[in-house]
Amino acid sequence: MSAASPAIVGKSSFLKDSLLVATKEVKEYLYGVRGSMWAVLSAIVLSLMSYLLLTDKELSLLDQTEMLYIVTSLSVGLGLLVAGILGGDAVAGEKERSTLESALLTPVNRGSLVAGKVWAVLAAWLLMFAISAPYIVVVGAGSTVSAQALIYTFSLGTLCVAGFAALVVGLSALASSGRSVTLGSLAIFIGMAAPTLLGTALQKSWFGAIYNAVSPFAQVRLSLDSVIVDKEGLLIQIPHIGALIAFVALAALFAALATRCVSLEGGE
Amino acid sequence: MKAIETSGLTKSYGERLALDGLSLGVEEGDIFGFLGPNGAGKTTTIRILTGLLAPTDGRARVAGMDVSEDPRAVKRVVGALPESQGYYEWMTGEEYLAYFGKLYGVTDPRLRARSLLDAVGLAERGTTPVGGYSRGMRQRLGIARAMVHSPRVLFLDEPSLGLDPRGQREINDLIRRLNRENGLTVFLSSHLLSEIEGLCTRFAIVREGRVVAEGDRAQLEGRLGKSRRLRLEVSDPERALDIAGAVSWIRDVRREKGAIVVDPETDDAAATLLKVLVSDEIEVYSMQRLSPSLEEIFFGLTEQREEVTR
Numbered sequence: 001m002s003a004a005s006p007a008i009v010g011k012s013s014f015l016k017d018s019l020l021v022a023t024k025e026v027k028e029y030l031y032g033v034r035g036s037m038w039a040v041l042s043a044i045v046l047s048l049m050s051y052l053l054l055t056d057k058e059l060s061l062l063d064q065t066e067m068l069y070i071v072t073s074l075s076v077g078l079g080l081l082v083a084g085i086l087g088g089d090a091v092a093g094e095k096e097r098s099t100l101e102s103a104l105l106t107p108v109n110r111g112s113l114v115a116g117k118v119w120a121v122l123a124a125w126l127l128m129f130a131i132s133a134p135y136i137v138v139v140g141a142g143s144t145v146s147a148q149a150l151i152y153t154f155s156l157g158t159l160c161v162a163g164f165a166a167l168v169v170g171l172s173a174l175a176s177s178g179r180s181v182t183l184g185s186l187a188i189f190i191g192m193a194a195p196t197l198l199g200t201a202l203q204k205s206w207f208g209a210i211y212n213a214v215s216p217f218a219q220v221r222l223s224l225d226s227v228i229v230d231k232e233g234l235l236i237q238i239p240h241i242g243a244l245i246a247f248v249a250l251a252a253l254f255a256a257l258a259t260r261c262v263s264l265e266g267g268e
Numbered sequence: 269m270k271a272i273e274t275s276g277l278t279k280s281y282g283e284r285l286a287l288d289g290l291s292l293g294v295e296e297g298d299i300f301g302f303l304g305p306n307g308a309g310k311t312t313t314i315r316i317l318t319g320l321l322a323p324t325d326g327r328a329r330v331a332g333m334d335v336s337e338d339p340r341a342v343k344r345v346v347g348a349l350p351e352s353q354g355y356y357e358w359m360t361g362e363e364y365l366a367y368f369g370k371l372y373g374v375t376d377p378r379l380r381a382r383s384l385l386d387a388v389g390l391a392e393r394g395t396t397p398v399g400g401y402s403r404g405m406r407q408r409l410g411i412a413r414a415m416v417h418s419p420r421v422l423f424l425d426e427p428s429l430g431l432d433p434r435g436q437r438e439i440n441d442l443i444r445r446l447n448r449e450n451g452l453t454v455f456l457s458s459h460l461l462s463e464i465e466g467l468c469t470r471f472a473i474v475r476e477g478r479v480v481a482e483g484d485r486a487q488l489e490g491r492l493g494k495s496r497r498l499r500l501e502v503s504d505p506e507r508a509l510d511i512a513g514a515v516s517w518i519r520d521v522r523r524e525k526g527a528i529v530v531d532p533e534t535d536d537a538a539a540t541l542l543k544v545l546v547s548d549e550i551e552v553y554s555m556q557r558l559s560p561s562l563e564e565i566f567f568g569l570t571e572q573r574e575e576v577t578r
Contacts (some may be wrong), residue, residue: 105320
């Protein structure tokens with residue numbers, strides 16, 4: 001009976017514990033339908049969009065940089081969508097499946113658990129970017145901004161998805177239903193993406209200006225537009241990057257506060 | 269040193285009082301039965317003692333540590349199997365235990381996982397996804413998970429719930445073995461009294477967030493008072509059953525193998541009943557006063573408490 005031989009227990013750390021949780025989450029995405037299905041769907045959406053841009057009679061009249069801007073924006077948009085779906089289920093889903101209590105029984109602090117979930121969503125974004133990269137390369141082939149498109153999509157997308165993941169995982173920590181958080185995060189995503197649906201006149205009005213200023217996704221799009229279409233340099237992007245960093249900081253603060261509220265439903 | 273000690277433990281969820289000054293003590297190496305009806309506060313007590321919940325008031329010490337002052341330190345020395353335990357269905361049993369081993373900082377978690385799987389009788393299923401495990405196998409895996417860091421105190425919340433008799437027996441045997449071979453203190457919450465009766469050395473009966481009785485079996489019997497139930501071996505059990513059934517001061521009478529068991533209303537019933545049977549020409553071979561079952565003690569004590577409350 002080897003249970004009689006005691007285990008040797010070492011020390012834990014925030015980073016080590018959160019990476020352990022993140023590794024488990026990523027494996028769960030890969031083994032489960034959730035993660036792999038979204039990767040396949042994203043590839044299909046990107047394929048369709050690229051095909052239309054290159055073959056459709058009207059869309060193919062667009063300038064190559066315009067096409068590149070559309071594909072890069074779409075790539076970040078899909079990353080946000082997947083982050084919302086995976087992050088919404090991260091903590092609340094564990095409550096629903098009664099797996100959270102076992103994790104909370106370990107000496108790992110709640111911050112590490114929540115941070116691990118955020119790292120995992122970021123890892124899913126890296127996969128999404130890896131899927132998008134060939135489309136960006138193909139659509140931007142021959143263009144002078146192809147490399148910038150890749151670099152800016154990666155860096156701006158990572159900032160935007162990191163903030164959104166922290167926000168959604170924080171909401172998930174507060175909620176008891178994964179489905180309601182997922183729906184809520186989709187509503188936030190639609191809210192962030194809404195400026196793209198505004199007409200040119202409305203986009204240029206005070207309303208559009210405010211909307212663009214508060215929407216992290218709008219900041220990504222404006223920056224990508226500036227880099228890819230207008231071929232502007234890094235200095236011009238600083239306000240957009242600053243806004244995204246502020247978004248990440250605020251979302252991380254919210255997630256840290258929400259971590260304190262990770263609790264189980266009342267017992268008997 | 270006591271393994272568990274609580275004093276005036278109180279927990280309220282808003283207006284609702286789940287624990288109302290609960291005080292108890294568990295000696296090291298005991299298998300302690302924590303009994304109570306649904307809603308009595310059993311799960312809340314376990315969640316406080318395992319550092320998951322903070323009490324509203326009162327003190328609780330586990331393995332000498334205050335659960336309010338250092339819940340993380342408490343988590344290092346306790347293991348727990350919650351009542352509704354979910355599993356990562358896609359993981360194999362070995363991966364599941366190794367994952368928790370890593371979270372506890374166990375060195376060589378894979379080796380530890382394999383040794384625990386062997387200990388709970390799941391060695392051959394260690395490489396199978398947990399999704400394919402039966403309820404009994406999942407409970408054993410849950411106990412192995414609770415043991416992954418070699419805790420000093422093991423909390424089990426309704427471990428046999430939903431198991432068939434064979435599964436219940438397997439879990440009970442496992443608990444006995446862990447207690448015997450590891451010197452582990454086991455705090456077992458259940459409302460399956462028959463299950464706990466043969467397993468636990470000491471008990472506490474809890475109702476509405478308070479301990480109404482605590483002690484070993486004899487002490488609980490003492491709290492209830494002397495049992496009045498009698499078991500009689502007689503020459504004609506059928507006729508004896510009819511005669512006893514017609515007596516007004518006998519509350520209940522039933523056949524038990526070759527004997528009858530009667531539950532009279534008064535303490536001096538034995539002599540009177542003997543006279544009645546003998547006068548009807550029934551020979552009485554033996555008469556024995558029965559000890560109350562744990563179920564009778566439980567209902568007796570919780571009903572007493574209800575009467576006091578009224």
